[in-house]
Amino acid sequence: MQAYGIKISNLSKTFGRGDTAVHALKEVNMQVEPGEVVGLIGPSGSGKSTLLKCLGAIIEPSAGQMYLGDQLIYDNGWKISDLRALRRDKIGFVFQAPYLIPFLNTLDNVALLPMLAGKSNKEARQRALELLTVLQVEHRAHALPSRLSGGEQQRIAIARGLINRPPVILADEPTAALDSVRALTVIRTLNDIARDYNTAVIVVTHDDKIIPTFKRLYHIRDGITYEEQGQGREIL
Amino acid sequence: MISLAGRDILHAWGKFVFTGVGLGLLIGVTLTMAGVYRGMVDDAQVLLDNSAADLWVVQKDTLGPYAEPSNLPDDTWRAVANIPGVANASNVTYLTMQVSSASGETRALVTGIANSGPGSSGWPLRLLAGRQVSKNHYEAVADIASGFKLGDSIQIRRNRYLIVGLTKRMVSSSGDPMIFIPLLDAQQAQFLKSNDAIAQNRRRISQNPIFNNPRNPEVLDAVLDLQESNTQVNAVLVQLKAQAEPKQVAEDMRRWLRLQVYDREQMEQILVGKLIATSARQILMFLVILAVVSAAIVAFIIYTLTMGKIREIAVLKLIGTHNKSIISMIIQQALALGIIGFMVGKIAATVWAPFFPKYVLLVTQDTITGLIAVLGMCVLASFVAIYAALRVDPADAVGG
Numbered sequence: 001m002q003a004y005g006i007k008i009s010n011l012s013k014t015f016g017r018g019d020t021a022v023h024a025l026k027e028v029n030m031q032v033e034p035g036e037v038v039g040l041i042g043p044s045g046s047g048k049s050t051l052l053k054c055l056g057a058i059i060e061p062s063a064g065q066m067y068l069g070d071q072l073i074y075d076n077g078w079k080i081s082d083l084r085a086l087r088r089d090k091i092g093f094v095f096q097a098p099y100l101i102p103f104l105n106t107l108d109n110v111a112l113l114p115m116l117a118g119k120s121n122k123e124a125r126q127r128a129l130e131l132l133t134v135l136q137v138e139h140r141a142h143a144l145p146s147r148l149s150g151g152e153q154q155r156i157a158i159a160r161g162l163i164n165r166p167p168v169i170l171a172d173e174p175t176a177a178l179d180s181v182r183a184l185t186v187i188r189t190l191n192d193i194a195r196d197y198n199t200a201v202i203v204v205t206h207d208d209k210i211i212p213t214f215k216r217l218y219h220i221r222d223g224i225t226y227e228e229q230g231q232g233r234e235i236l
Numbered sequence: 237m238i239s240l241a242g243r244d245i246l247h248a249w250g251k252f253v254f255t256g257v258g259l260g261l262l263i264g265v266t267l268t269m270a271g272v273y274r275g276m277v278d279d280a281q282v283l284l285d286n287s288a289a290d291l292w293v294v295q296k297d298t299l300g301p302y303a304e305p306s307n308l309p310d311d312t313w314r315a316v317a318n319i320p321g322v323a324n325a326s327n328v329t330y331l332t333m334q335v336s337s338a339s340g341e342t343r344a345l346v347t348g349i350a351n352s353g354p355g356s357s358g359w360p361l362r363l364l365a366g367r368q369v370s371k372n373h374y375e376a377v378a379d380i381a382s383g384f385k386l387g388d389s390i391q392i393r394r395n396r397y398l399i400v401g402l403t404k405r406m407v408s409s410s411g412d413p414m415i416f417i418p419l420l421d422a423q424q425a426q427f428l429k430s431n432d433a434i435a436q437n438r439r440r441i442s443q444n445p446i447f448n449n450p451r452n453p454e455v456l457d458a459v460l461d462l463q464e465s466n467t468q469v470n471a472v473l474v475q476l477k478a479q480a481e482p483k484q485v486a487e488d489m490r491r492w493l494r495l496q497v498y499d500r501e502q503m504e505q506i507l508v509g510k511l512i513a514t515s516a517r518q519i520l521m522f523l524v525i526l527a528v529v530s531a532a533i534v535a536f537i538i539y540t541l542t543m544g545k546i547r548e549i550a551v552l553k554l555i556g557t558h559n560k561s562i563i564s565m566i567i568q569q570a571l572a573l574g575i576i577g578f579m580v581g582k583i584a585a586t587v588w589a590p591f592f593p594k595y596v597l598l599v600t601q602d603t604i605t606g607l608i609a610v611l612g613m614c615v616l617a618s619f620v621a622i623y624a625a626l627r628v629d630p631a632d633a634v635g636g
Contacts, residue, residue, distance in 0.1 A: 049634060058554065058631045087630075088556025099551045099633060101240075103247030108238055115237050116557055144247070160555070172634055 005200045006055065006168045007031040011064030011074075012223075013050050024050040025061070026223040032200040034167065037191050039211060039230065040204045042220035048204050049172070051220060055202065056091055056170050057083045069167055088117055092161030092199075094171040094190075098153040100145040100160075106132065107141040110159045117164060124163075131159045134196075135189060151182035158189055162197070169193070171203045180209050187213050240561065241568030244545070255537050256573055259530065260580020263610060266526040267585040268592070270602045273519045275595035280409040280507035284500060287328075289357045289473035290482050292498045293489060300496075301330050301470040302409055302503075303511045310423070312495070313350075313472045319488050321480030326350040327469040328358040329422040332408065335382070335415060337390045342382050344415045345408035346392060348422020348469070357473030360416055366401035372418050377401035379413035392417065393425045409507050411594040419469070427466035437463055527613065534577075535617035538570045542621035546628055554630035562625050566618050574614035578607050 013025040024047045032038050042048050053059040054066070057073070066074035068090055073080050080086050087093075100109045110128035115121060132138040135155045145153055154174060161169050171190065175183035187203070187210045194201045205211065215232035218225045245252050283302065292301070293308070293316055300306020310327050317325040329348035334341050349358045354368045360377050366386045369375045376397040378384045381404075388399045397417055406414040417425075429437070441459055442448045448456045476485055486497040498506065508516075542549070549562060582603060589596040 053631050053634055056554075056634070058634065084553075084556050084558070087554060093554060093633070095551075095633060099547060101548050101551070103240075103244040104238065108243070112238060113555055116555075116561070121237070 005031065005033045005036070005069060006202070007067040008055070009065045011051075011054060011061050011066060013047075013054060013059070014062045024223055025054065027064070028220070028223070028225045030218055030225055030227075032168075032202055034198045034200050035194050036216070037187075037194045037201040037203060037214065039214035039217045040202055040220060040225075041206065041211060041217060046220045047223040048220055050223075051225075052170055052172055052202075052204055055168075056093060057086050088113065089164055090166050090168065092164070092166040092169040094154075094158050094161045094169060094174045096173040096176045098145070098157035100153060100156055102145055105142050105144055106137065106148070106156050109145065109156060110163050113160060113163045128159065128163060131163055132156075135159050150178055151185060154178060154182070154186050155189060158186070158193070162193060162199075165197060165199075167199060169199055169201045171201065173205055173207070174203065175205065175207045175210055183207060183209050184213070237561075239568070240565040241572065244541075244565070245569060245572055252573065253576065256576030257580050259533060259537070259573065259577035261584055262526065262530050262533065263577050263581025263606070264584030264588070265581075266523060266530065267581055267598065267602065267606055268589060268596060269519050269522050269526065270606070271585065271589055271596035271598045272592070272594065273516055274597035274599055274602065275411070276409075276512045276515060277508055278597045279407050279411045279595055280512060281504065282405055282407060283409050284503055284507070286361055286406050286414075287358055287473055288355075288361065288475065290476040290480075290500065291474035291486055291489070292503055293325075293472040293474060293493075294470070294496045294498070296494060296496050298496060299506050299510065301328070303506050306470050306496075307468045308470070308472060308495070310419075310467045310469045312469075312493070315493055316472050316474060316489065316495075319485060319492070321476050321485040321488075322474055323477045323480075324352070324356060324475040326352050326357040326473050327419055327471075328473050329419065329426055329470045330408075331422065331426045332410075332412060333392070333425075335390050335392055337384055337388050339388070340383070342384075343412050344378075344382055345412050346422060346425065347414050347416050348419040348426070349416050350419045357475055360401070360403040360406055360414075362403060364402045364404050366399070368401055369416060369418060370400075373421055374398060375400045375418065377403055377416040379403050379406045379415070381407065381413040382415060384415075390415070392421075393428050395421065395425070397421075407595070409511055423466045423469065426470075427468065429464075434464060527609065530577075530610070531613045531617050534570060534573060534614050535620050537573065538566060538614075538618045538621040539624065541569060542566055542625050546625075547633065549625050549628050550630055550632040553628060554633040559626055563622050566621050566625060567615055570614040570618035570621075571611055574610045578610045581610075582606075 008028060008030050011025055011028045015022045015024060028051060040048060054061045061074060063076055107125055107128050111124040114124035114127060129138060129141060132141055137152055137155050140148055140152055175186050190201050193199055212231040212233040214230035217228045217230045219228060294300035295306040295308055298304045298306045313325040313327050327350045331346045333346055335344045369377055374397050376399055378399050380402050384390060384399050386399055386402060389396050438460060442456060447459045476482060482499040486499055489495060489497045585598060589598055
């Protein structure tokens with residue numbers, strides 16, 4: 001697998017103009033290596049979600065640079081026109097709530113992405129099943145999301161984020177709705193994935209249960225990031 | 237690729253099916269309205285077919301005998317029969333009235349048929365039971381839609397008639413069943429005055445010294461006879477010889493007899509284009525309104541279904557689903573709803589059509605047109621939902 005990381009330099013995002021302009025991000029710098037899991041923490045309104053949307057190629061930054069591996073994807077303007085394909089192939093998303101498609105079973109929820117990318121149904125489902133096995137939810141492959149527990153749903157969501165083997169995974173408060181045990185299971189899973197697939201993982205969180213597990217943290221406050229060494233506590 | 241629309245429908249099939257049934261009943265009403273119109277046109281054409289006439293001779297400057305009153309002397313047929321090309325000419329009278337029997341009453345088109353025998357113009361073409369009218373008085377053949385049975389005794393004006401035969405699909409242009417009686421009885425029924433009116437008329441005439449002249453008492457009798465007898469019919473039905481050209485024969489009659497003559501095409505135009513034109517426009521308005529209501533309901537349902545999946549659509553867009561896949565999902569669902577609705581509507585219309593008091597004719601052409609219209613309407617109705625879905629921001633899937 002090609003080793004990618006994500007790097008942003010002097011990234012800023014301003015909403016509005018003139019006197020009413022809101023500077024959500026001010027010259028943010030961040031770098032996450034392949035195989036690394038970093039936390040992004042900060043109070044409400046600090047710019048976490050805006051940064052996540054910029055990193056996820058969902059909204060356009062106002063200035064700065066963004067690299068995905070060696071590829072410059074933003075330099076005061078998008079360098080890639082097909083952001084939809086970029087999101088589909090290069091970025092995995094894990095949300096606060098799993099947001100699984102309620103009318104698709106577990107297997108198809110995960111297999112949908114490679115199918116959208118043009119893979120055959122058989123190949124996509126085979127790959128999805130492999131991933132569900134890795135995440136230990138293969139026995140729930142044919143269950144609808146409404147039949148799954150919160151932890152199972154979140155693991156399915158992680159599988160969906162991983163299915164196209166993206167170099168970067170962006171997780172938005174993935175443990176917010178889970179108890180301690182399930183939250184730590186999810187974080188352990190993300191760490192395993194980062195290690196096994198050489199994926200750069202950014203976890204946006206408020207969750208005190210999981211913050212000590214990160215080896216490296218980015219604090220964001222008033223649109224500015226501060227890097228900090230984490231405790232890197234081992235997850236049992 | 238997975239059919240997102242199909243999976244969504246299977247997931248919430250109950251909601252979908254019940255919505256489709258509701259829509260289907262509305263479509264069923266729409267198809268029935270079209271069937272009512274077709275039935276009216278068919279009734280008009282059946283009336284012309286059953287008269288077995290090539291030409292209709294009626295009172296000058298009228299659209300008779302079906303669309304306007306028409307009166308002709310009952311000896312006109314002799315002059316008509318002498319025009320070159322005419323094979324047969326028969327008097328006929330038509331009178332729409334309430335006809336009663338012991339079991340109840342019904343509205344019917346009482347038709348007076350000349351004593352020219354079965355197969356002549358105006359006579360019932362086929363019998364389901366019994367026989368044709370064979371006497372000059374007090375026998376009748378009735379359409380089964382009248383509800384009368386063989387042997388029933390029915391009351392027309394002052395006289396009672398015995399039902400001797402039953403026929404089928406012999407109806408007026410407004411769908412009323414026809415009852416055939418001898419021409420003389422029909423003439424009497426059509427122009428019969430009440431006893432009081434006759435007595436009053438006799439008294440008035442006898443008080444007139446011009447008519448009641450003691451030196452010539454036969455004048456009064458003659459005048460009274462004229463007043464109380466009827467020698468009028470509504471039309472003369474004409475059958476032409478095989479080689480005769482209807483338009484030419486009609487033109488000859490207009491020129492030499494100074495009467496109004498219509499051929500089949502003109503009579504159809506009068507019945508369909510004039511007599512039922514207002515009803516047809518009325519039905520067309522209903523059809524348009526029902527189509528608009530159906531479209532609005534489909535649009536609302538599809539919009540609601542789409543809005544219920546807004547977060548999922550945001551996720552789909554975020555993870556890279558093409559807009560065309562989302563558009564396809566919405567259109568497929570709209571079409572599926574339309575197909576379910578149409579099937580339900582078609583079945584419903586077929587089931588309830590026979591229970592309508594007037595003839596409802598469901599034709600294949602209307603079914604195909606209806607299906608195409610419903611599918612087109614569903615695609616159009618899904619545009620609002622598609623617009624809403626395309627406006628969903630993928631960022632909505634991410635909190636904050």
